[in-house]
Amino acid sequence: MFADRQLTDFDLKLLQVFRTVVECGGFSAAETELNVSLSAISTYMSDLETRLGLTLCRRGRQGFALTREGQSVYAAILELNDAHDSFRHAIAKVSRDLSGELTILCSDQLDQPRQQHLAKALHYIHMQAPTVEVSIDLLPLQQIELALLKNQAHMALMPGYRQMDGLAYQPAFSTPIYLCCGKAHPLFKQPDTDITEAALKDFPAVHPGVNINPDGRKLLQLLQPQAKAYQFDARLSLILSGAYLGFLPEALAHPYIATGELRFIQPEHFHYPFEQFWVTRRQPREPEKVELALKAVNWHHQ
Known part of the structure; x- marks a missing residue:
């Protein structure tokens, strides 16, 4: 049982495999995300259940489903990741230098005016925080909303026809x-x-x-x-x-x-x-990065 000893790197790997399986909705769907075979995922899950002494999920004709124990373990994994991210954020704050990844998501390809606007914003970010690694990706709307709510992205450019609780929308x-x-x-x-x-x-x-x-x-x-x-x-x-x-x-x-x-x-x-709107989480885990991104997109207008 994990409760009786320190977590090893392999334990953490198994937990992340389980998290990916849950968020992908099953073993098969997690193959591409994890870039490992279905048999390897099954082995990892068996190892995790053996180490925990719990049955985490069920597979069958009715599809993939978490057990009650599996739901509790998944919630604990999210808390563990939150604690890890909070630690990294605290260290970055102590050093007074923004570092790590700043993730910006878009819901559709940018035309020339928006490309130019974003390019100027990225220039501002680089000048203010040259060690920050900017990541830009194109995702469907639902995935963007989920990424923002789960603190997996800092800001997004997207339509605001459906405005969700927990997210802040600034006209763009x-x-x-x-x-x-x-x-x-x-x-x-x-x-x-x-x-x-x-x-x-x-x-x-x-x-x-x-x-x-x-x-x-x-x-x-x-x-x-x-x-x-x-x-x-x-x-x-x-x-x-x-x-x-x-x-x-x-x-x-x-x-x-x-x-x-x-x-x-x-x-x-x-x-x-x-x-379209610049969208952020109302209470982000890394508020300094979100603040920097918002300052960058507003800098061009100013």
């Missing part, structure tokens, strides 16, 4: 989104005056697959969704195919408008604002 960008069609689409050569709302129902459209603001929802209800793509680059491919209508940001669509590969459909009517 508002980009117009327009209804587009590709050159091969039947509506491409029709003048806007001949395109009615009823006519749009006859053509397949791309849905973002997530909740958007009320103006956008009203416009989407006028279309016939037959494809789903949240990421703008994937949505762009579907629209360029000529098979689908769909909404794109002005900055992303503009180069294709200029070359005649895309067109806007009634842009004065079929558009809505795509609003």
